[in-house]
Amino acid sequence: MAREKRVRERPSATFSDFYQLLKRSGIKRGLFILGIVLTLIGTFSSLVVPMLTQRFIDGFDADSVTTQLILLIVFVFLLSAVFTGISNYVLANVGQSIIKGLRELIWDKFLRLPVSYFDMTKSGESVSRIVNDTSVLKDLITRHFPSVISGILTIVGSVIVLFILDWKMSLLMFIAVPLAIAVIIPLGRQMTKVSRSLQNETADFSGNLQETLSEVRLMKSFNGEDEERLKARRGIQNLYHFGMQEAKINAYLSPLMSTVMMLMILLIIGYGGIRVADGTLTIGKLVAFLLYLFQIIMPLTTFGLFFNEYNKALGATERIADILKHEEEPNTGTHHESLEFGALHFDQVSFSYTDGTPVLTNITFDADRNQTVAFVGPSGSGKSTIFSLIERYYEVDSGAIEIDGVNIKDIPMNVLRDNIGFVAQESAITSGTIRDNILYGSRLGEYKEADIEQAIERSYAKEFIDELEDGLETEVGERGIKLSGGQKQRISIARAFLRNPKILMLDEATASLDARSEKYVQDALTELMQGRTVLVIAHRLSTIINSDNIYFIDNGHLTGSGTHQQLIASHDMYRVFTEQQFGH
Template sequence: METNMPATARPDAAGLRRFARLISDANPPRVVLTVALLLTLIQTAAGLIVPLMTKGLIDGLTADSLNRQVLIGLAAAFILQAAASAVSIYMLNYAGQRIVANLRTRLWEKVLALPIPFFDRNRTGDTMSRVTNDTSLIMNLITEYLVSFVSNIIAIVGGIALLFYLDWVMTLIILAVVPVTALILMPVGRKMYRISKKQQDEMADLTSILGQVIGEIRLVKAYGTENREARSGEDRIRRMFAFGLQEARILALIGPLSTFVMTAVLVLILGVGGIRVASGLLTAGDLVAFILLLFQVITPMAQFTTLYSRVQKVLGATERIQAILAHEEEPQDSRKMAAPEGEAIELRNVSFAYNPGEEVLRNVNLVIPARQTTAIVGPSGSGKSTLFALLERFYVPVEGEIRYGQDRIDEYTLASWRAKIGYVSQESPMMAGTILENITYGISREVTLEEVRQAAELAYAAPFIDKLPQQYQTEVGERGIKLSGGQRQRIAIARAFLRSPDILMLDEATSALDSSSEHEVQKALANLMKGRTTIVIAHRLSTVVHSDKIVVLENGRITGEGTHQELLQSHEVYRELAQKQFVEAGQSGETSELI
């Protein structure tokens, strides 16, 4: 027992320290809090004076006289208490809302600054749950309970002092009940903490499933998996329901227990107080004042029992939020703010693994010439997309380094390095909004509509945009669902034109398009590639045969470099791949320049 007791107490103490630090770091409005606390002190003091004035009023009534000064004092105390309470409640709620708003802002900015590996390891729904559900728990605790915490403390301390002043015997009887109640509530609170953590896990799971299923609802319906996804969601909802019942059982224990204690104490005080009034040790006014003060002490104590359970519930949320806030961000500090243009990119002995011991790239040495087109070809899973991710600094090589000219790319700030890169992928990701907003997405400077039109012209996007009823103000839908694949690609290319990058990265940019769309996109890409260092990933060799340099990547290693004709003569795997695609192209009736 001696070794276990501290272990069970430690998580609560550590959690409370984390919570206090979290609130402190949220930059609470200290002036507002100070004024609110002063008003709370006035409100509580006025509330404690009322029983004493009531005592004088009742004792005066027994002498057949009505003390007008006491009545005026009572009325003034009531008005002061009500006014101070109204203002302090508003100010404390304002402070609580401000704290949580600052916390959410800090958490959101932190999420945006986290490195890509964080999102590889954590589900989107879990991260969303931290920003929304967990902060809501903290907000409810602050606005509904902590706003009255200080006034309750003052009411309890002041009330107990006045109770001792009125009758110390009955006060000691009341205080004897407190340790007994605490011994019951402590283990209940620890149980609530464990249940709360499990509940939040289930909530994060459910949020993740909802985000995934709703985001891919067309896939769900196309493959008829509605029932399967329904069962998956129902399973987590049932588990949440089970944890909710466990929480309800605990609350059902705490509520009646608090009511029972309050009722028992009141009955006991009425009995003992009646005896002491009959014996002349107390006046009737003393007993009434004592009971009024007793309610002013017991009510905050009852709120503390609920507060205790709520605090235990929030500790799990605090722990998860702190885990995100403590996570290492993408590196921002660097001595170089901007990179020169027109330099070659060099990979020196670069190796990389997503998981230890499972290398995706192995000792890659590669020079990507400036203002030329370099194509990366190879079978699926050979590491082509990983190479792109390293160039964009989404990941850091396990070994080796990447240089731009004479400098390592990690010597530049992320913002200045990524500003040099234009990226067009086969998915052409888009944000919900208008075509104009998507073309100008990520452009930090002011952009005129004429510049946008010019970029759209170069990207061969202007013809279809001009035919739309709202043209550049047309809503594209979530992830650009209202546009075709070719239209999305051309908008992505227009965005790259507007960005005017020094380095252009094309990741299977035409692989998912039909022949007509591919022709338009290829013309747009040809415009975009002029005068830029271009790196292309392609499965279809017909799209890269005219590249200045072709690099063959197999199983994370470079096995060949050269022009198309050079590789046909010197690289067996490349030659076989070219011959296979030539046969497929011939069977489909397409022309080919592969061999």
């Protein structure tokens, strides 16, 4: 049913939306107009050729076939070819500038969108918007639009010349025009529907493939090959289904159009032959008539393709425009110069995701500089969401988060995040070198080599980096696959040391490490925590029992707080947690 619904949908975007999008891409209008003018000159030159051919044939004897006439015909041919070639290059330049501008525009927009957008959108779909949809717009501008302009001029010019040459023959030609239109329009509409559905299905399919390949280890470890094979086969079958629908329409369209064309040509040749026989028409004029007829037929065959591509472009315009209209992360605020980023305060904070189910309800707590506060509670109770709200990945529903008494909404986003360090259980590592990952997010020349070396030593990463053949220039692979969990954690900590954040957040930072790696990482974290406001999430109570304050979060509610000993005495569930881990 979903597929049928997509087939019936027509893009709500208009030509005006399409034009506005092109303007935002920084289209080179002067170059585009030049390309169109050159196309028109080439088209006009091609209209002269049949008239010269008529003159050549009708006066075919030794005296009339002059060098000047031959040179003129050759010159016109070359002129048409040269102008067509130059116009193709100019329009290709315009098209490449359009796709470059659009891709930069969309990518910059993606970088400014909130995390909530990516929670609801498959990464494959986003990639399809920036790669496939922009290509559709480029093709329409550089290939199909000029051919339609040229085709319209060719048809109009040819029809005018044909009526001048012989109005009776021209009227005969128009018998086939309604028949051609009757064939093209319904099949063209059907082709448009199928093409749009094929676009949507291709985006879905590429999104699913990207998701599967990005989690290939999950698939392998759980023997998910059969499930993924079936899922991919369904997508491939859908693509095959729409591809065969497209092929079926083409199977009707091509022979029908060929039949119409052949009928028109036969009528002209038959009637023209009779006229030549009775002396009312010259052979040269008949040949010229046929040449003009071909110049009319060829553009007609491209019009159906143009409208198909035009509808595709409107669909692409609509999808791109939806992205560009999406609300960006706010980056307003002026309160930052006097902030020390020492005291963090949650004041009756409540939050829910898009489904409206409360995740946090009236959470209030404080964390001060040189303090370590910890969050404990069952999985899914909302602990990690607290960190996401501090980073402003999401906005609170009610209440306020303050730093040094200033609402974080009044702090510029880049300033806020510059002063926050985050080390997670699964450290985010990108493809590239170890150096690239340690310096990730820093500005060119911001840190000296000595700063990098110090961060490596303080994070206890030097021990394993020095053992690598390429040291800091070692390629880590996609998402750091060539590194162990402990090595990735130490690189993440080195990155945090280099940034020197005022507020440090640790989310299960040692939970998945072996004993040796955990010692290195814990030593590095202990040093990193000095002199900062530290917030820790941990299931292992042994890592947080010395915290200045521990907050117990249960089902989005803060149900208790205090030191380890105070909570054991006052909080039943915390006591159960302690007994489960320590056995008493």
